[in-house]
Amino acid sequence: MSEMINKEPAAENPEKFTGIRLGPFKESAGGLPAVLSSFKHIVAEAGWVRGLKALARVNQKDGFDCPGCAWPDPDDERSGIAEYCENGAKAVAEEATLKSIGADFFANNSVPELARLSDYEIGKKGRITAPMYLKAGGQNYEPISWEAAFQKIACSLNELQSPDEAIFYTSGRTSNEAAFLYQLFVRHFGTNNLPDCSNMCHESSGVALGESLGIGKGSVTLKDFDHAEVIIILGQNPGTNHPRMLTSLQKAKKNGAVIVSINPLPESGLIGFNHPQQLKGLLGLGTTLSDIFLPVKINSDMPLLQAIALLLFEEDEKAPGKVLDPVFIRENTDGFEAYKKHIQKKKLADLAHLAGIHDDAIRELVQLIRYKKKIIACWAMGLTQHKNAVDTIKEIVNILLLKGSIGIKGGGTCPVRGHSNVQGDRTMGIYEKPSRGLLQAIRREFHFDPPQEPGFDVVDSIKAMHGGSAKIFIALGGNFLSATPDTGFTAAALRKCRLTVHISTKLNRSHLVHGNEALILPCLGRSDRDQVMGTDQFVSCENSMGVVQLSKGSLAPVSDQLLSEPLIVARLAKAVLGERSKINWDKFMDDYDHIRNAIEKTIPGFDNYNQRVRQPGGFYLPNCNREGQFETQSRKAIFNIARYQPVILDEGELIMMTIRSHDQFNTTIYGLDDRYRGVYNERRVIFMNPVDMKIRHLENGDIVDLYNHHDGVERVARQFIVVPYAIPETCVATYFPETNVLVPITSVAEKSNTPASKTVVIKVEKKS
Numbered sequence: 168m169s170e171m172i173n174k175e176p177a178a179e180n181p182e183k184f185t186g187i188r189l190g191p192f193k194e195s196a197g198g199l200p201a202v203l204s205s206f207k208h209i210v211a212e213a214g215w216v217r218g219l220k221a222l223a224r225v226n227q228k229d230g231f232d233c234p235g236c237a238w239p240d241p242d243d244e245r246s247g248i249a250e251y252c253e254n255g256a257k258a259v260a261e262e263a264t265l266k267s268i269g270a271d272f273f274a275n276n277s278v279p280e281l282a283r284l285s286d287y288e289i290g291k292k293g294r295i296t297a298p299m300y301l302k303a304g305g306q307n308y309e310p311i312s313w314e315a316a317f318q319k320i321a322c323s324l325n326e327l328q329s330p331d332e333a334i335f336y337t338s339g340r341t342s343n344e345a346a347f348l349y350q351l352f353v354r355h356f357g358t359n360n361l362p363d364c365s366n367m368c369h370e371s372s373g374v375a376l377g378e379s380l381g382i383g384k385g386s387v388t389l390k391d392f393d394h395a396e397v398i399i400i401l402g403q404n405p406g407t408n409h410p411r412m413l414t415s416l417q418k419a420k421k422n423g424a425v426i427v428s429i430n431p432l433p434e435s436g437l438i439g440f441n442h443p444q445q446l447k448g449l450l451g452l453g454t455t456l457s458d459i460f461l462p463v464k465i466n467s468d469m470p471l472l473q474a475i476a477l478l479l480f481e482e483d484e485k486a487p488g489k490v491l492d493p494v495f496i497r498e499n500t501d502g503f504e505a506y507k508k509h510i511q512k513k514k515l516a517d518l519a520h521l522a523g524i525h526d527d528a529i530r531e532l533v534q535l536i537r538y539k540k541k542i543i544a545c546w547a548m549g550l551t552q553h554k555n556a557v558d559t560i561k562e563i564v565n566i567l568l569l570k571g572s573i574g575i576k577g578g579g580t581c582p583v584r585g586h587s588n589v590q591g592d593r594t595m596g597i598y599e600k601p602s603r604g605l606l607q608a609i610r611r612e613f614h615f616d617p618p619q620e621p622g623f624d625v626v627d628s629i630k631a632m633h634g635g636s637a638k639i640f641i642a643l644g645g646n647f648l649s650a651t652p653d654t655g656f657t658a659a660a661l662r663k664c665r666l667t668v669h670i671s672t673k674l675n676r677s678h679l680v681h682g683n684e685a686l687i688l689p690c691l692g693r694s695d696r697d698q699v700m701g702t703d704q705f706v707s708c709e710n711s712m713g714v715v716q717l718s719k720g721s722l723a724p725v726s727d728q729l730l731s732e733p734l735i736v737a738r739l740a741k742a743v744l745g746e747r748s749k750i751n752w753d754k755f756m757d758d759y760d761h762i763r764n765a766i767e768k769t770i771p772g773f774d775n776y777n778q779r780v781r782q783p784g785g786f787y788l789p790n791c792n793r794e795g796q797f798e799t800q801s802r803k804a805i806f807n808i809a810r811y812q813p814v815i816l817d818e819g820e821l822i823m824m825t826i827r828s829h830d831q832f833n834t835t836i837y838g839l840d841d842r843y844r845g846v847y848n849e850r851r852v853i854f855m856n857p858v859d860m861k862i863r864h865l866e867n868g869d870i871v872d873l874y875n876h877h878d879g880v881e882r883v884a885r886q887f888i889v890v891p892y893a894i895p896e897t898c899v900a901t902y903f904p905e906t907n908v909l910v911p912i913t914s915v916a917e918k919s920n921t922p923a924s925k926t927v928v929i930k931v932e933k934k935s
């Protein structure tokens with residue numbers, strides 16, 4: 168790679184095809200193919216010995232937390248064979264890889280050259296082994312000592328006119344310990360500019376649940392799945408994104424639960440599951456999961472949920488007291504009568520039409536659930552990344568409130584989080600709008616005045632960098648550029664910064680689309696052994712159901728130059744704050760128990776943290792909803808009234824949603840296959856209904872460009888292969904990050920400011 172390139176490094180994946188092969192859609196997830204795929208990835212990256220050693224420790228009570236999703240581990244017995252799924256194995260393989268890149272690699276590969284690779288190719292280069300620095304105008308990262316790197320960041324931050332000119336991003340991989348120190352340092356520095364990946368995923372859930380129920384977290388535990396009578400799964404693809412959830416669904420099904428799935432696409436993991444640790448599963452004779460599948464149009468969940476509520480009211484009139492829970496509603500909720508009036512004014516036919524579901528199918532669903540009370544509702548990005556996401560999630564809550572399903576065994580809310588510690592980071596105070604309680608606790612314990620003004624979330628951070636009011640960007644993990652919307656706009660924002668800093672395990676595109684100067688600080692991964700002065704340390708994480716447990720890696724790090732995230736943050740804080748800070752950062756570096764002691768004093772729910780986190784399996788954080796309490800102003804759960812505003816399409820327009828492939832976790836691309844959907848060796852595809860193809864004179868395999876106009880800006884994503892698919896008419900799906908370029912920065916969810924990556928209006932143009 169010696170060719171010199173003068174133009175700016177590419178912000179997007181190259182518009183080149185990798186050789187598509189199409190196969191059949193899989194009617195069930197898991198099974199032998201999942202086992203084979205797990206081993207293929209782990210052996211290719213880490214080899215048999217290191218790979219199997221890592222897998223043996225993942226999600227075990229004395230092991231390390233899977234760096235994949237936030238699905239919880241069983242409280243009691245864990246499988247001695249494998250307490251992980253195929254995608255967990257892939258995540259571990261990426262981290263445990265023996266491939267590494269250091270000074271020589273960066274000397275031989277310039278930034279513009281690397282940027283011409285796809286995200287998949289970039290990610291496969293291996294672990295970064297040393298701190299690297301890109302000087303102003305430079306083309307190649309060069310080695311830098313840790314001390315010089317910290318001093319460079321300190322000088323740049325301390326030269327700012329205001330602390331609010333710096334952005335401090337956090338990804339969901341960050342441990343509780345690192346996240347706590349990070350927010351403490353950032354607030355001591357003087358800003359609340361603490362955007363995180365939660366701003367892009369479950370922020371809408373946090374807002375909706377907080378306003379309706381008084382806590383922005385889900386209420387169920389894993390055990391509730393064993394007792395549930397009904398499990399409704401909306402806008403979620405657990406087979407790829409939370410595969411161990413299928414084990415819970417299988418068990419629930421065996422216990423008699425009805426499973427309802429509501430999603431624009433049929434997904435293998437929603438249809439059936441072959442448990443890879445059971446003979447029947449390995450033979451492909453597993454369990455049918457969904458009793459009913461409603462292929463709702465993109466962003467039409469709200470009218471569907473309102474239709475369900477309307478029919479529940481109808482059923483309750485036929486059998487008063489048997490369908491709704493009048494005692495729960497009377498004693499625990501506000502706003503029932505107004506909500507009932509609002510829903511009863513609607514017509515089933517209208518709601519069904521808006522949802523794109525036949526009213527008979529909605530009636531069938533209501534017949535299945537009308538006398539059930541133990542109902543769990545699960546959802547993910549398919550609900551949270553729309554303009555009306557907050558109101559849609561509140562509509563789910565409305566149904567659970569009608570049925571009295573919250574605060575009971577076998578019922579409740581279950582927003583299924585993406586990255587493994589995204590929930591814990593928020594608990595630790597990674598939030599641009601800190602509560603008054605947190606700020607008071609920081610003042611009390613650390614004797615400085617933290618800033619009161621809200622900071623920037625992700626979207627506002629991008630706008631601030633683009634507008635020039637933010638000048639330094641620091642990321643504790645993640646691949647900000649590929650995770651965020653409006654790729655061209657975000658790239659321009661990062662390029663305007665004076666300095667961009669990434670604390671990372673592996674190379675990603677955000678290192679290649681950089682500020683005037685840039686730093687990469689390599690850190691330990693979850694699976695790596697973390698020792699301070701010869702003593703083993705561990706960190707802790709909170710899963711999607713509020714369980715905090717320890718995470719202790721045991722693999723030899725690929726380089727002795729790697730530092731743990733808590734150490735990097737503490738050293739950064741010392742370098743930046745200097746004499747200004749009276750906090751003993753050295754103590755935190757000596758032993759992470761001191762960090763946990765500080766957390767215990769500052770964050771509610773962490774009493775005896777050091778003792779309880781050492782209990783096998785950890786401990787549950789308090790959750791008022793679980794106790795049947797609602798910490799809203801009125802101390803009651805609130806029925807919400809929402810008015811649905813459908814997206815009106817002009818002629819030729821389609822609604823696009825971005826999705827992940829099966830060989831992908833968030834922005835990390837493990838491979839080029841999407842096995843369950845039958846797409847192999849290609850990511851530049853657009854899934855389209857055959858009727859929409861016919862209208863546009865498109866054939867299977869045709870090439871199209873995708874484009875839209877928003878706020879007077881034309882956005883284009885070029886070169887996508889049309890794949891006919893069972894998706895509702897006028898709806899299409901594409902993989903992110905390839906089509907993030909089409910998501911306008913101004914298109915966000917009301918109240919949560921989450922990018923509306925699943926309601927993107929586009930047109931397609933056939934390439935000749």
Ligand code: SF4
Pocket residue numbers: 226233234235236237238250251252253254255256258408409410411412
């Ligand atoms: S379900 Fe999620 S947390 Fe569990 S092993 Fe799979 S990716 Fe990891």
